[in-house]
Amino acid sequence: MNAFTIRRELRFILNGKDVDLSDVAPDQTLLDWLRLSRSLKGTKEGCAEGDCGACTVLVGRLTPSGGLVYESVNACIRFMGSLDGCHVVTVEHLAERDGRLHPVQQAMVDYHGSQCGFCTPGFVMSLYGLWMQTPEPSDRQIEIALQGNLCRCTGYEPILRAARAISSYGGTAKDPLFAERASMITRLQALQDGTRVEIESGDGKLIVPADLDDFALLRDALPSATVVAGSTDVGLWVTKHMRRISPVIFIAGLQELKTISVKDGLISIGAGVTYSEAIETLSQHIPALGELVNRIGGQQVRNMGTIGGNIANGSPIGDTPPPLIALGASLTLRRGVERRTIPLQDFFIAYGKQDRQSGEFVEAVHVPIPGADQSFAVYKVTKRRDEDITATLGAFSLTLSADGTVETIRIAYGGMAATPKRAFAVEEALLGQPWTEATVERAMERYAEDYEPLSDMRATAEYRALVAKNLLLRFYLETTSGAGLAQVSRYEAA
Numbered sequence: 440m441n442a443f444t445i446r447r448e449l450r451f452i453l454n455g456k457d458v459d460l461s462d463v464a465p466d467q468t469l470l471d472w473l474r475l476s477r478s479l480k481g482t483k484e485g486c487a488e489g490d491c492g493a494c495t496v497l498v499g500r501l502t503p504s505g506g507l508v509y510e511s512v513n514a515c516i517r518f519m520g521s522l523d524g525c526h527v528v529t530v531e532h533l534a535e536r537d538g539r540l541h542p543v544q545q546a547m548v549d550y551h552g553s554q555c556g557f558c559t560p561g562f563v564m565s566l567y568g569l570w571m572q573t574p575e576p577s578d579r580q581i582e583i584a585l586q587g588n589l590c591r592c593t594g595y596e597p598i599l600r601a602a603r604a605i606s607s608y609g610g611t612a613k614d615p616l617f618a619e620r621a622s623m624i625t626r627l628q629a630l631q632d633g634t635r636v637e638i639e640s641g642d643g644k645l646i647v648p649a650d651l652d653d654f655a656l657l658r659d660a661l662p663s664a665t666v667v668a669g670s671t672d673v674g675l676w677v678t679k680h681m682r683r684i685s686p687v688i689f690i691a692g693l694q695e696l697k698t699i700s701v702k703d704g705l706i707s708i709g710a711g712v713t714y715s716e717a718i719e720t721l722s723q724h725i726p727a728l729g730e731l732v733n734r735i736g737g738q739q740v741r742n743m744g745t746i747g748g749n750i751a752n753g754s755p756i757g758d759t760p761p762p763l764i765a766l767g768a769s770l771t772l773r774r775g776v777e778r779r780t781i782p783l784q785d786f787f788i789a790y791g792k793q794d795r796q797s798g799e800f801v802e803a804v805h806v807p808i809p810g811a812d813q814s815f816a817v818y819k820v821t822k823r824r825d826e827d828i829t830a831t832l833g834a835f836s837l838t839l840s841a842d843g844t845v846e847t848i849r850i851a852y853g854g855m856a857a858t859p860k861r862a863f864a865v866e867e868a869l870l871g872q873p874w875t876e877a878t879v880e881r882a883m884e885r886y887a888e889d890y891e892p893l894s895d896m897r898a899t900a901e902y903r904a905l906v907a908k909n910l911l912l913r914f915y916l917e918t919t920s921g922a923g924l925a926q927v928s929r930y931e932a933a
């Protein structure tokens with residue numbers, strides 16, 4: 440890339456129209472822009488934190504293989520700076536010019552999927568995104584697509600009936616986003632000019648690097664800038680905490696960070712890979728992780744949020760660090776052209792403090808695939824099954840020697856300490872011991888050495904301490920039940 444080529448405007452396509460914007464604040468959300476600057480008020484604001492789905496729109500982006508994929512996203516926490524080179528589709532784009540409704544809309548009308556109507560555009564857009572990818576979805580696929588859409592009126596059953604019926608109203612071939620796909624790809628390709636975007640607005644500044652090397656350069660030069668990948672954490676810093684985040688470097692469009700590869704028993708996941716992009720590979724090689732990903736946020740959050748962001752954020756209740764630590768994952772950090780790879784568990788030093796030098800960023804995480812003789816499980820405990828933040832999450836990885844003693848054991852928890860953390864004392868009590876209930880019960884007494892959990896709105900300290908021990912017992916029972924280890928992330932009502 441030519442670092443000296445700088446474009447001073449964002450360029451993307453809104454519904455059918457080209458948009459050039461030279462005055463965009465770094466914390467401007469797509470939702471505010473649609474409603475306040477374009478008067479596109481079909482997209483609603485419910486929660487402004489990615490939970491309710493009322494603001495759902497589709498964002499189409501080119502894939503590395505030259506295709507075009509449309510994904511549902513939360514416009515309330517999506518910043519404008521991440522839209523360069525994309526196609527934004529709002530609910531206003533669906534009906535035909537003569538007023539005839541789109542099959543998704545007509546199904547919602549006919550099956551009484553709408554009452555007060557506030558959530559309806561969001562449901563329509565989520566179902567539209569699903570229908571484009573899977574015209575005849577299973578009930579499970581519908582549920583997954585709608586995890587991030589809340590309705591207070593319908594009781595959901597009419598919406599599910601509408602979802603099942605969409606294809607009977609017309610096939611996808613006539614849909615504009617299908618029919619015009621080739622020309623849209625050409626239009627979006629024309630926007631990919633390989634330049635860096637820099638826009639100053641008031642006292643704020645946003646930057647979209649031209650490529651990964653440009654990002655490394657910028658990160659080094661502006662170590663205090665806010666890096667934004669999927670914005671599913673940073674979005675809330677703005678909408679809920681009114682934090683100032685300028686200058687902002689947007690990295691969601693960097694293809695080099697979007698690679699996911701499987702080689703020599705290791706899955707390497709680029710920091711820009713979203714949950715939705717990772718799920719197929721994870722489900723194939725580490726099914727329990729695939730199940731866990733489906734318990735993170737709703738589909739819109741999974742379409743934006745990255746594993747890299749989950750790690751870099753360093754939250755003690757981030758869902759991916761504990762299982763990745765239990766699997767022995769490592770992290771590649773980069774500053775300029777320098778790279779270093781460290782065990783993931785060493786990255787988390789204290790609350791809000793990670794082993795990251797000034798100007799360094801997360802480039803990739805490398806996850807060993809469990810061997811055939813290895814038992815691995817992760818249990819996420821929340822108050823409701825879908826779209827809820829972890830109270831306690833435990834991850835376990837075990838191999839036994841031929842005589843049934845514990846050969847290797849790695850246990851890590853979230854929600855139990857100021858960081859995602861290994862249970863070293865518990866592991867010590869298990870290592871080399873026969874894998875029996877008596878050993879596990881002895882090990883359960885060591886939890887207090889590893890963790891002093893807090894009480895908060897999600898769970899009391901007592902509950903966390905108890906459930907953490909019981910998860911080990913559950914892991915033991917599952918590995919010895921004879922039915923084989925259930926490779927699923929479990930749900931427990933806290």
Ligand SMILES: Cc1cc2nc3c(=O)[nH]c(=O)nc-3n(C[C@H](O)[C@H](O)[C@H](O)COP(=O)(O)OP(=O)(O)OC[C@H]3O[C@@H](n4cnc5c(N)ncnc54)[C@H](O)[C@@H]3O)c2cc1C
Pocket residue numbers: 488489490516665666667668669670671672673674710711734735736737740743744745746747748749750751752756757758759799800801802826827828829
């Ligand atoms: C409704 C909702 C539900 C959610 N549910 C869950 C859940 O169930 N489980 C869970 O774990 N999380 C959940 N989250 C939190 C969030 O989705 C995850 O933490 C997500 O993985 C963050 O990734 P991101 O790409 O959106 O990060 P961003 O918000 O873009 O960034 C997060 C942090 O990481 C930094 N960062 C991002 N990428 C890099 C990089 N490459 N190098 C250095 N720093 C970087 C940013 O500067 C920032 O500090 C939820 C969020 C929402 C809004």
Ligand code: FES
Pocket residue numbers: 483484485486487488489490491492493494495513514515516
């Ligand atoms: S307004 Fe609720 S998810 Fe965006």
Ligand code: FES
Pocket residue numbers: 552553554555556557558559589590591592593
């Ligand atoms: S129809 Fe009223 S919130 Fe869904």
